[in-house]
Amino acid sequence: xxxxxxxxxxxxxxxxxxxxxxxxxxxxxxxxxxxxxxxxxxxxxxxxxxxxxxxxxxxxxxxxxxxxxxxxxxxxxxxxxxxxxxxxxxxxxxxxxxxxxxxxxxxxxxxxxxxxxxxxxxxxxxxxxxxxxxxxxxxxxxxxxxxxxxxxxxxxxxxxxxxxxxxxxxxxxxxxxxxxxxxxxxxxxxxxxxxxxxxxxxxxxxxxxxxxxxxxxxxxxxxxxxxxxxxxxxxxxxxxxxxxxxxxxxxxxxxxxxxxxxxxxxxxxxxxxxxxxxxxxxxxxxxxxxxxxxxxxxxxxxxxxxxxxxxxxxxxxxxxxxxxxxxxxxxxxxxxxxxxxxxxxxxxxxxxxxxxxxxxxxxxxxxxxxxxxxxxxxxxxxxxxxxxxxxxxxxxxxxxxxxxxxxxxxxxxxxxxxxxxxxxxxxxxxxxxxxxxxxxxxxxxxxxxxxxxxxxxxxxxxxxxxxxxxxxxxxxxxxxxxxxxxxxxxxxxxxxxxxxxxxxxxxxxxxxxxxxxxxxxxxxxxxxxxxxxxxxxxxxxxxxxxxxxxxxxxxxxxxxxxxxxxxxxxxxxxxxxxxxxxxxxxxxxxxxxxxxxxxxxxxxxxxxxxxxxxxxxxxxxxxxxxxxxx
DNA sequence: TCCCCTTGCCC
DNA sequence: GTACGGGCAAGGGGAC
Numbered sequence: 001x002x003x004x005x006x007x008x009x010x011x012x013x014x015x016x017x018x019x020x021x022x023x024x025x026x027x028x029x030x031x032x033x034x035x036x037x038x039x040x041x042x043x044x045x046x047x048x049x050x051x052x053x054x055x056x057x058x059x060x061x062x063x064x065x066x067x068x069x070x071x072x073x074x075x076x077x078x079x080x081x082x083x084x085x086x087x088x089x090x091x092x093x094x095x096x097x098x099x100x101x102x103x104x105x106x107x108x109x110x111x112x113x114x115x116x117x118x119x120x121x122x123x124x125x126x127x128x129x130x131x132x133x134x135x136x137x138x139x140x141x142x143x144x145x146x147x148x149x150x151x152x153x154x155x156x157x158x159x160x161x162x163x164x165x166x167x168x169x170x171x172x173x174x175x176x177x178x179x180x181x182x183x184x185x186x187x188x189x190x191x192x193x194x195x196x197x198x199x200x201x202x203x204x205x206x207x208x209x210x211x212x213x214x215x216x217x218x219x220x221x222x223x224x225x226x227x228x229x230x231x232x233x234x235x236x237x238x239x240x241x242x243x244x245x246x247x248x249x250x251x252x253x254x255x256x257x258x259x260x261x262x263x264x265x266x267x268x269x270x271x272x273x274x275x276x277x278x279x280x281x282x283x284x285x286x287x288x289x290x291x292x293x294x295x296x297x298x299x300x301x302x303x304x305x306x307x308x309x310x311x312x313x314x315x316x317x318x319x320x321x322x323x324x325x326x327x328x329x330x331x332x333x334x335x336x337x338x339x340x341x342x343x344x345x346x347x348x349x350x351x352x353x354x355x356x357x358x359x360x361x362x363x364x365x366x367x368x369x370x371x372x373x374x375x376x377x378x379x380x381x382x383x384x385x386x387x388x389x390x391x392x393x394x395x396x397x398x399x400x401x402x403x404x405x406x407x408x409x410x411x412x413x414x415x416x417x418x419x420x421x422x423x424x425x426x427x428x429x430x431x432x433x434x435x436x437x438x439x440x441x442x443x444x445x446x447x448x449x450x451x452x453x454x455x456x457x458x459x460x461x462x463x464x465x466x467x468x469x470x471x472x473x474x475x476x477x478x479x480x481x482x483x484x485x486x487x488x489x490x491x492x493x494x495x496x497x498x499x500x501x502x503x504x505x506x507x508x509x510x511x512x513x514x515x516x517x518x519x520x521x522x523x524x525x526x527x528x529x530x531x532x533x534x535x536x537x538x539x540x541x542x543x544x545x546x547x548x549x550x551x552x553x554x555x556x557x558x559x560x561x562x563x564x565x566x567x568x569x570x571x572x573x574x575x576x577x578x579x580x581x582x583x584x585x586x587x588x589x590x591x592x593x594x595x596x597x598x599x600x601x602x603x604x605x606x607x608x609x610x611x612x613x614x615x616x617x618x619x620x621x622x623x624x625x626x627x628x629x630x
Numbered sequence: 631t632c633c634c635c636t637t638g639c640c641c
Numbered sequence: 642g643t644a645c646g647g648g649c650a651a652g653g654g655g656a657c
Contacts, residue, residue, distance in 0.1 A: 245652050247636060266636070281637060341638065344651060370647055374641085382649045385640035392639095413641080463641095463645090470644040477645075534643090541646040545641090549647095577641045577647090632657080640648080 003030020006051065007060045007161040009154050010067045013141045016379065017073045018355075018362045024143045027154035029162050037151045045074050055082040062103050062161045063089040065189040065367070072193065079190055079564075088161050090185045091168040093368040094178055096528060107160035120149045177526025181550070187557040188367045191572060194560065198571045198583070199362040200383065200396055202354045203619070207395045211347035214339045214391075217307030221336040228325045228332075229254040244333045245340065247280040251333070258326040260288055283480045285334050290327040292317055297331055298482035304389030307339060338390070346392040353380035359397075365575065372542050373527050373549040375575055384576045386620075396620035401586045402570075406614040406623055407599055409548065409578040416544040417466050419606040421503040427607055435459040441500035442493050457483055461493055465504060466544055468537040470494070504540075511539035524604070525550035548578055551609065555599040556580065562591075562598060592626070 008028045014021030026048065027037040038044045048071070052059060061067045064087035068078045092106050107113035124145045132140040142150060173179045225242045232239040232253050243250045255262055255278075264284035265276035289297060296317060300310045314335075318328060354361040363383040369376040377384040386392050398404050414434055418426045429437030439450045439458035450458075460481060464474045475490035485493075498505055512533060514521050520530045521539055523546040531539055556572060559582070563570055570588050574581035582595060592613065601609040613626035 243653075245637080246654085248654065250653095269635090277636085279636085337637080341651080345639075345649090349650090366648095372647055374647060376648050377640095378649055382640080385638090385649065387639060390639095465645095467645040467647090469646090473645050537644070538646060545647060548641095579641085632655105634655085635653085637651085637653105639650090641646100 001030060001034060001051075003032035003034055004056060005031040005058045005060065005162070005165065007062075007158040007165065008048070008067065009061065009157040009161065010070055011142050011150055011154055012070055013143045015066075016362075016364075017070060021070075021141075023070050023074060025147075025150060025154065027151070027158050029155070029158040031162065031166070035155060035158065037154055040074070045076070049076050051083065052076065052078075052085075053082040055084075057083040058086060059083045060086040060088060060161055060165045062157065062164070063087065064186075065192055068189065069193045069196070072197070078193070085186065085189075086165065086169070087186065087189065088164045088168060090182060090189075090368055091172050092164065094182055094185070094527070095168055095171050096371070096530060103157055103160050103164070106164055113160055113163070121145045121153055124149060175526065177522070178528075181526055184550070184553050184557055185367060187560070188553050191556050191560040192365045192367055195572050195574070196362055196364055198573050199360040200573055201399045202350050202359050202361050202395045203397045204351060204354060204356070204359055204395075206397075207347050207350045207392075210391045210394065211343055211351070213307055214343045214347065217311070217339040218336060218343070220307075220311065221332050221339070224328070224332055225336065228329055229257055232257065244336045248277065251280045252278050254329070255288075258329060260326070260329075263287065280333070282334060283476050285330045286479060286484075288330040289334070290323060290331070292321045292323065293328070293331045294484075297334060300335075301338075302389070302482065304387075304391065306391075307335070310335065342387070342391060346386065347395075349381040350392065350395050363574075367553070370549075371529070372546040373523075373525075373553070374545060374577055375549070383574055393621040394619050398617060398619075399583060402583045403586065403589070404573070404616045404620070404623070405582050405584050405592055405595075405626065406616070407580045407582065407595060408612045408614065409552070409599070410610050410612045412548045412551070412578045412609060413466060413544045414462065415605070415607045415609060416547045417540070419547075420540060420543050421501070421507045422606065423501060423503040426501065426503075430607060435462060438462055438497070438500075442496040444496075453483065456481075457485070457493070461497055465497060467541050508537060508540055511543075512536035515539065523547045523550060525554075551601065552578065552580065558598045559595055562594070593628075 006028050008026060010023045010026040012021055012023050023040050025037065025039045026044070027035070029035040051057060052071075064085055068085070072078045088106070121142060125140055129139060132144065172182050222242075225244065226240065229242050230240045232242060232250065234249050234253050239250065242254060252262065262278050264279040264287065266279045268276040286294060286297065293314075296310075296313060299305075300313075314328075314331070317323070350361065361381065363377055363381055364379040365383075366376045366378065375384070386396070411430060411434065415430060418430060426434065426437070433455075435455050435458045436447055436450050438461065439445070439454045440447050442458060442461070443450070443454055445454075457478060460478045460483065461474055464477055469477070471491040471494040472487055474494060475485045475487045478485040478490065511521055515531055515533050515536050520528045521543065522528050523543050525547065527546050527550055529539065529542045529546065531542070552575065556575065559580075560572060563572075568588055568591065569585040570591065571583045572580065573583045580599070584592060596611045596613060599611045614623040615626040616623035
């Protein structure tokens, strides 16, 4: 083969190798115009393996993480390839101007490729799907499509990838910072694959038990709801089973029947055109909730009460205050929705997606999905939004002979916020308690007089401000968090905040100017954010989020190399934005401080970036502060 | 059956 | 005059 740059694309029977999906063919193209397409066979994989280990070659994929992972399942040692591996998805995300990163749009945008043809395989799957299921008892995948279509698509893809690589590589590598980011992202591919491959261990029996408890709650609360509002007249139909998730039909009808006047609407889609639909989210529902039940709702969520305990106290309250059925309605709707959510989003997935014998759950982490640079997690389950208090974390357990260690960047987004605003007073306060300090400023009280609730309010405002919130949104968030705040109160606090910390608005103004002049802003790692000027208020948040994300990525790459170079058994298993979960082998616990120091950064930023450590020897829900026990 | 909307979980 | 950042997934229900 003459070409030294070779693009490769594998076609697979699906997206999840842990569900048995595999490569069935692949194609390539070189910068000298050579190309080929072949079915998977022992020989063709051996040939590809040799290519991937030719140190004179540059191999390019579009979304290399995916192809490499699939190749791993063909027995290729992807972690020690000799060829130089590149990825046009990462390149295009780093160069980032458009919001679309599938190969078709990129090829059109950067390579002027014609994309008027529809994707013929997708069309084929759509046209023949139903018939196929009838004949084969399963939906068709790419392998079932006519091979000429697959070949055509595959070759189109490798050609586009090649053009894209040539167009983008220099744009990224000419910039020193972007080039470094690119190298980190390429390492992160392997970290991610390793992490996904290791998976997390779940306790299926516990998930079954907790699911049963929730189901009891749903049954009990559902009976109550039905007895309160059914039969319910919806159009011509008499509904006898009320759906608490139906905010379009059932909830408005139920409120009407109970004689509760509706007050809150969702944001209209087209401003002014439409006044929005009735809203029944937690914020609105709490406004309709009876005063004797509000505290119960708050405490039960805060403490993560099991449904039976909630129900006991709830029944007692109802009796004590002689509440009518209609008084209980909003609270019951909220509670049943919590239970439904726990079952369908968490317990069902934990049970359906973990491997029955081993209890291992393989999630997917995507390092280049979020525009800020954060990871996202999905498929088959999002491992980054597991509830902290209400049960599911009990199902995540340690593997035998390991402990799970949680390395948490302490207040990291807050620190970067101060870093960008360069606010000296805040910087000083962050070492002690930033939320109390902000409370002293906005309430104009000495810190001894700050109540727990005022601190919590200040905390809500701090995060709201980082996210670019206005007074209304702050009121909403605080109320949802169990701190009832009206819009007037929120406005006073909001203004008081900006009077105390003028540096914050100054920073946003600077960002706006920079966007006006250059069209983008960059974080300290050189990651660029193209933001339209009228959305400049997002800039500060992108910087905080993105800086924290890039710091985490660098750390992960370092830690992963450290573990590998030293031949350690311990594994990175999860990342939740500013938290890294490492499964530490029982006999390797001495590396915990080392990992901490690989993550911390005392030099580069306005404030030292430090790490807190927690550890669990049993369940995620049981994690506690780490004390040196070496 | 597909897709939008609403809701709700995480940081 | 304006307004909570980034994600993912599920259920309901209208559109086709």
